[in-house]
Amino acid sequence: MDYxxxxxxxxxxxxxxxLAQTLDCGQAFRWTALPDGSFxxxxxxxxxxxxxxxEAGVFRLHNTAERDLLDKWYNYLDLSTDxxxxxxxxxxxxxxxxxxxxxxxxxxxxxxxxxxxSSFIISQNNNIPRIKGIIGRLCEHWGGYxxxxxxxxxxxxxxxxxxxxxxxxxxxxxxxxxSDGTLSLEKIQTLPIDEAEAELRRIKxxxxxxxxxxxxxxMYRTEAFPVDVWMKxxxxxxxxxxxxxxxxxxxxxxxxxxFHYIRTAxx
DNA sequence: TTCCAGGCGTATC
DNA sequence: GATACGCATGGA
Numbered sequence: 001m002d003y004x005x006x007x008x009x010x011x012x013x014x015x016x017x018x019l020a021q022t023l024d025c026g027q028a029f030r031w032t033a034l035p036d037g038s039f040x041x042x043x044x045x046x047x048x049x050x051x052x053x054x055e056a057g058v059f060r061l062h063n064t065a066e067r068d069l070l071d072k073w074y075n076y077l078d079l080s081t082d083x084x085x086x087x088x089x090x091x092x093x094x095x096x097x098x099x100x101x102x103x104x105x106x107x108x109x110x111x112x113x114x115x116x117x118s119s120f121i122i123s124q125n126n127n128i129p130r131i132k133g134i135i136g137r138l139c140e141h142w143g144g145y146x147x148x149x150x151x152x153x154x155x156x157x158x159x160x161x162x163x164x165x166x167x168x169x170x171x172x173x174x175x176x177x178x179s180d181g182t183l184s185l186e187k188i189q190t191l192p193i194d195e196a197e198a199e200l201r202r203i204k205x206x207x208x209x210x211x212x213x214x215x216x217x218x219m220y221r222t223e224a225f226p227v228d229v230w231m232k233x234x235x236x237x238x239x240x241x242x243x244x245x246x247x248x249x250x251x252x253x254x255x256x257x258x259f260h261y262i263r264t265a266x267x
Numbered sequence: 268t269t270c271c272a273g274g275c276g277t278a279t280c
Numbered sequence: 281g282a283t284a285c286g287c288a289t290g291g292a
Contacts, residue, residue: 026273120273127272130290165288170275207275228273259273270292280283 001079003069010061010069011053016083018105019052019059025260026128027217028109029119029135030145043076044112045144078107078220090254093244099261106256109217113185114178115145116218117200120210121170134164151175170205177203189219196221216252225251234262 002013023031023039031041038051049062061069074080087104091097123131135145141161142150154175156168164171177183183203188196193215200211208227215224225243227235238258247254 123272124274125272125287126274126289127291130272133290163289166275166286167288205275209274213273226273229271230273263273272289272291275287276285278283278285280281 001074005066006060008063010064010066012059012061012069013057014059014077014079015057016087016104017057017059017077017107018103019050021103021105021260022077022107022109025106025256026263027256028111029123029128029132030139042145043072044115046072048073076110078110081107083107086250086253089246089250090257092246095238095261096244096247096254096257099257099265102265103257103260106260108220108222108253108256110220111217112145113189113214113218114148117174117185117203117206117210117214118171120213120217121174121203121205122164122167123213124167124205124207124210126167134162134167137162148175148178152179167205170203173204174206185219189221193221193223197224212252216255222250222252225255228259230259230263231255234258237262 004011019037019039020033023041024033028041031039033039036051038049040047040049042048046068048064051060051062052058053060061073064073083106087100090100119131119135122134126134139145151171152175154172156172159168159171162168178185183199188199191199196215196219197208197211200206200214201208206214212224212226215221216226225231243251243254
């Protein structure tokens with residue numbers, strides 16, 4: 001990692017990183033684009049305002065202590081991973097080569113497991129602006145993203161203010177099973193991928209897609225491969241006989257490039 | 268107005 | 281095991 005401290009800010013040199021492609025691509029829902037091209041948002045309770053500097057691949061983390069970069073953002077922004085190397089691997093495949101060329105600044109965020117699980121429960125059969133709206137009301141109500149403890153005792157009725165529709169009862173079931181010891185996210189993190197998915201699917205409203213999003217975005221299980229309506233189209237169109245070998249072990253990261261590519265570049 | 272959205276539970280065969 | 285349908289809400 002290459003950075004310098006500039007007063008209260010940190011200047012970060014980071015190739016293979018684009019703010020919009022990473023923070024506004026449907027993997028996280030608590031980032032806001034500002035008119036000047038910067039973004040502000042949260043990891044757990046930590047706030048970050050980050051903006052691009054004039055020089056490509058250089059970013060300013062506003063009012064950020066060096067300790068916070070090392071303890072939080074280094075991990076969250078997955079700065080230990082060499083995406084240049086990943087993209088070289090992916091480029092063995094013709095379609096992935098185009099997808100990586102099209103949006104080379106995508107990174108996988110290492111999000112909190114509970115936030116990812118609950119966010120993707122809310123995401124089902126829903127569009128990204130409305131997902132952000134529901135999560136915005138959730139965070140506004142609790143003064144930050146609510147923990148499992150915060151949500152104890154909530155019911156589908158008491159969560160009506162979220163206007164999350166039929167998903168509220170799924171959130172309630174997730175809170176209950178994670179609070180009464182039926183399930184443990186800490187334990188699920190350590191399980192083989194198939195068992196981890198099966199455990200998550202014991203929650204009502206958690207199927208293959210939401211489980212894989214939780215594993216990928218909330219537990220950094222890069223082999224998890226969420227298939228939504230967009231990825232179904234991508235698979236039918238480009239990979240009718242399965243994924244190429246070059247993505248093995250990091251299918252989920254390849255998925256991010258393909259998702260963004262088919263959703264925004266291909267008509 | 269109708270269609271659709273980073274799906275899933277349930278009924279039915 | 282596969283397939284069809286309903287589900288809350290609101291933006292396009």
